[in-house]
Amino acid sequence: MxxxxxxxxxxxxxxxxxxxxxxxxxxxxxxxxxxxxxxxxxxxxxxxxxxxxxxxxxxxxxxxxxxxxxxxxxxxxxxxxxxxxxxxxxxxxxxxxxxxxxxxxxxxxxxxxxxxxxxxxxxxxxxxxxxxxxxxxxxxxxxxxxxxxxxxxxxxxxxxxxxxxxxxxxxxxxxxxxxxxxxIVVGERSGVIFGRNPNDASQAVIEAVYGLNQGLVDGTVEPDKWILDRKTGRIISHFTAQREKAMATSHDGVSLQPLLPEASERPPLSPEETGKVYGLAKTAETLFGAPQDMEWTLRQNTLYVLQSRPITTGPVDQKDDQRPWYLSLHRSFENLKTLRRKIEDELLPQMKDEALRLANQELAKLSDAELAEEIERRTRIYDQWSGIYREHFIPMAHGMRLFGEFYNSAMHPSDPYEFMSLLGASEMVSIKRNRMLEGMASMIRQDEKLAAQLTSGESGRLPEAFDTALEAFIDQFGDLSCGAEQCTQGRDSMINLLLEMATYRPPTERFQRQDFEALKQEFLTQFSGGKKDYATELLDLGQASYRLRDDDNIYIGRIKGQVSRAADEGRGRIEQRGGIHTKDLEAAEIIRALEDPNFVPERPVRPDKDNAKANFKARQLVGQPACPGIARGRAKVILAPSDLMSFEAGEVFVCDALDPTMTFVVPLAAGIVERRGGMLIHGAIIAREYGLPCVTGVPEVTSFVQTGDQITVDGYLGIVIVSSVS
Amino acid sequence: MKNADGLESLLRDLFRSQGLSVLATQREGQPFTNLVAFAATDDLKHLAFATTRATRKYANLAADSQVAMLVDNRRNQISDFENAAAVTAIGKAEEARGEHRDRLLEIYLSKHPHLKGFATSPNCALMKVTVEKYDIVRRFQHVVELRMKP
The missing domain is CATH 3.30.1490.20 (ATP-grasp fold, A domain)
Known part of the structure; x- marks a missing residue:
């Protein structure tokens, strides 16, 4: 061999x-x-x-x-x-x-x-x-x-x-x-050459940076660029980069270093040297019989070739091909550090302010025409934030992945997701919110009179401490019953939820996250010197990425909730005209009905679920194990935010995609099953936080499982077993 | 798979591509399995196989008509865990007679023409299995049940 x-x-x-x-x-x-x-x-x-x-x-x-x-x-x-x-x-x-x-x-x-x-x-x-x-x-x-x-x-x-x-x-x-x-040849200057410019066959292109060419290849260091005549090597044009940094070797890897001032003022290649690099491409082209895309480096004025491959057009990007976008989500440490600053210092505060501004507006005072305009305006605002979410917040999630890979390489854990214990979900907004809910539930648990008063629905003064806590909660997190789509029964349904929480005793044997401090120490003692600093910084970045990915959902959920609030106001006014069902109306129809009092929207027909009457059923569905443990219970399929308010303790939370605005009932759940897959999604994170058996990535789970089915969630194997149907 | 049609076409493809099935019978608590050449009706309600009347499976079926039949497309390679499908049919077996037998025999022999001599010999019974349900397993652990309407 x-x-x-x-x-x-x-x-x-x-x-x-x-x-x-x-x-x-x-x-x-x-x-x-x-x-x-x-x-x-x-x-x-x-x-x-x-x-x-x-x-x-x-x-x-x-x-x-x-x-x-x-x-x-x-x-x-x-x-x-x-x-x-x-x-x-x-x-x-x-x-x-x-x-x-x-x-x-x-x-x-x-x-x-x-x-x-x-x-x-x-x-x-x-x-x-x-x-x-x-x-x-x-x-x-x-x-x-x-x-x-x-x-x-x-x-x-x-x-x-x-x-x-x-x-x-x-x-x-x-x-x-x-x-x-x-x-490794640690060159002082490095780069690439395209023996033939993919955009113009009469030209060749050189790109060069100071230091190693990893910075150029991953896009963190902007290169100087020369366009050459392909036949003669003559320089046609030179684009100067803002030369600030260079990739250099450090401990057992590379890192970005500031460039010395004298280097930043001088192009990385002299005209003679571009000629030498051009010569390299010509030699390779003769050898391989086709123009080449090459990587090279210059060390002490000696030119080395690091790689050569034929120039191709690469995979042809189809219009709807999302793959280049996914490739772009692999961000470097440096790129993520910059992104984090933008999110923490600019975008999240702006998003919070936006939601607050919208919340403070008195919609009741608007005329119908003004309200229609307001719904439209809010929809636009939401769309704009959705764009920002995609452009900045989604890529930030790569901080967790970067840390996870680094952690696994250093620690070789048997659980590839052990690193999540270090990311610290406890600081997430949704967990803080749930802690406040638990605090109120605990007040009910300890005060029989209060529990009786709330259960009977008697009006009258609530104990001051409870009332203050409730008001503080609504103040901070809004009305829970205001989901992303529309509001439901308001404060009463929230009290029902608290009563349910007060009576629920979750099983004691649950997955326990590893002790944060001990694990952190164990991790950091693997390193010393500069490598330790890097590990500490990367952990901090991973934690920020974890926290931000959750918080951004809460904040964008608030903006969406404000679109719903305006739409609900519109629905209420249209309902008053009598005979019009507004529950499932789209925003566009609400707007039209507000603008035109004679317009009567048709009642939308909800399509039957594909298999509602089908003669087949699931017995065992495969997903991914997202949190270990076994949970058996009645399935509660969450199709709309209003389903959340009737969630009963001990039920299994089954949904298409669980987002932070929905997770206030999670402390009541026996387990979680989600159609959307992945380990770094909110469902998986929150399940690990509460130690709930969880399976994610189960295709079509909300059509295969119905509310009332008895199901078993096997969080070790990542399967869901439907033992009896409702 | 969004609907039962998809499952049914999966079953038809599997039944066309596989000649043999594992038949499970039992008698007095003792399970017994055989490989049998089988065929399925296009509506998937019936499976057919042939056996002489002197066999243990025939005796078992005379005592208890409940059967399970396994059809799968494994290739005995690691990739089976990714690609193979296994279907268990649960139902009742009885000897086909009269018109039923003629129709089933035609289906059976069009799939297994080389078994004509065997299936039509005097002591050979053509058994008709009326399927109550199919359990369909794919990708190792994904299990769906398809109930057949009587």
Whole structure:
């Protein structure tokens, strides 16, 4: 078996064994181009690892759990994290490790290295799928190298690769990954060259930055850019970047460093040097017979080629193709730090103010025409915030993912979501809200007279402490019965909820999050020096990301609630005309009816549920295990916010997508089941916070399960068993 | 799968592609299984298989007509956990007679023409299973039940 080959040993028929990247590097090395020395761990090594450890079967079990068509991108990320954790926790056999470490040591003794993916399906002439797999820069020591080899293998199953699984032909039994291990050349200046400008075939393009080119490739460092005549190499134009930072090696990775003032004033390449880089592209083009897209670096005026691949158009973006957007959600640490500041300092305060302004407006004083205008205005405001939510808040969630991957690499936990215990849900607004509710429920529990008064619905003065707490709650969180769509019965329904909470005794045996402080200490003691600072900062970023992702939902929920408040005011006025059912009216019809007193909207017909009368039923549904534990109980399917107010203690919360505005009943629930999948969604977070068995990502669960069905939530295996139907 | 039609076409495809089924019978508490060549009617209400009247399964069925039949498309590979479907039919078996037998025999032999000699021999009974429900398992743990209207 050829498990590992030095670049010089790779032959023309080895492409399938070494992948595109290694194959191109070896060809350039063999023809005397200046390639840093290195080797390739072949696909045979990958196959040996996954078959001898039984990993292939385990990947297959995860891979086949759910149809990709039914998966959200977050679920793909979740799946890839679970597979990654299996690779991390599966030791390499001594035999394989020795077979790899011998040649690595003899070629690269004492050298720091880069460990990069070289998948047989990427960089082919037909299509380029750069950036779908992992690369690690500045790695030292054999153990660390072996670990990174496993992580590059795992990235064959990255969420990004899953998005392009069809184009890549990903198949658990057939796909394999080769890995390049190469001496790192820490250049002072680096960049890329396109031997032919994808936008103009008569030109070539060079982009260059100070430091390593990781900053350029991931978009955190803006490059200088030269457009050259493709035939002669003559400079046609030069775009100057704002040169402020450079990517440099640090501990066992890279980090962004400020640029010295003298460097920031000078372009990273002189005109002569652009000529040298252009020459490199010409040589490679002659060798490969086609224009190349290359990465290079300059160290002490010596030019090294780091990578070469044919120029392709890349995957063609279809108009409705959401995949590039998902790829863009992979943000770097630096990018997320900037984003966090914008969200915390600007966007969230603005959002809160917006909701407050809308709440303070007296709608009753508006004329019908003014109210119609106001509903329209509020809808616009909401749409605008939805756009901001997508552009800024959703990407911020990547902070949790970035931390999770880092945590798992450092700690090798058996539970790939152990890191969530460190993110601290307790500070989330929705949890604070639930704590206030629990406080009021506790007052009822301890005061029989109050409980009797509330149960009988007698009017009269409530005890001052309770009344104050209730008012403070409504003041801070609004009326709970005002869901995202419309308000229901108001304060009374909230009191019913509190009465239910007061009588409920949740089971004592529940999943317990790990002790925060102990886990944090255990995590941080893994590191020292600069690496420890980075780990601390990344934890802080992960915590902020976790908190913000929840809080933003609460705040945008408030704005949506204010759209509902105006729409409800409109509904009330239209109802008064008599004979018009307004419950299911859309905003547009409310507006029209307000503007035109003669307009009578048709009563909307709600379509029957697909299987309402069908002769089939679910017995066991598969999702993802989101919080361990077993819960049995009556299903309560939440289809509209009004369903929440009749939630009874001990029921299982079944819904399409649980958002923070809905979770005030969660302390009453025995378990949670959600159609939307992912581990970092609100349902999963809140379930772990309360230790409730939870399964997420169950397709069509709200049509398969009806309120009243007896169901079992298996939060260990991620399945829901329907034992008897209502 | 949004409706029963999708499930039914899955069953039809499976029954077309698979020639053999595992038949489970029982007698006095002792379960017994056989591989049998089977066929299904297009409305999925009936399954048919042939057996000589001297077999243990025939004796079992004479004592207790309740049966379960398993049809699956596993390939005996790891990917079965991802791709294979397994269907258990629950119902009652009886020997087909008269017109029923003629119709079922035609369906049976159009699927298994090589069994003509066996199925039409004097001591061979064509058994008709009236299906009450199907349990359909996909992706290892996803289980749906389809009830057949009588």
């Amino acid at each position: 050829k498990l590992i080959l030095a670049f010089e040993e790779i032959r023309d028929n080895d492409r399938g064994l070494v992948g595109g990247k290694a194959f191109a590097l070896s060809r350039m090395a063999r023809t005397g181009m200046n390639v840093p020395p290195g080797l390739c761990v072949t696909t045979e090594a990958y196959n040996d690892f996954v078959s001898s450890t039984g990993l292939q079967g385990r990947i297959c079990m995860k891979w086949g759990r759910k149809r990709f068509e039914d998966m959200r991108w977050e679920e793909m990320w979740d799946l890839s994290l679970r597979i990654r954790n299996i690779f991390l926790n599966t030791p390499m056999s001594a035999q394989l490790a020795n077979a790899l470490s011998g040649p690595i040591a003899s070629t690269l003794t004492g050298k720091r290295v880069v460990v990069r993916s070289s998948a047989p399906h990427e960089d082919s002439a037909r299509a380029s799928f750069a950036g779908l797999h992992e690369s690690y820069v500045n790695i030292e020591g054999m153990d660390a190298i072996i670990e990174r080899i496993k992580l590059v293998w795992a990235s064959l199953w990255s969420d990004r690769a899953m998005l392009y699984r069809q184009e890549l032909g990903l198949d658990v039994e057939k796909s394999a990954m080769a890995v390049v291990i190469q001496e």
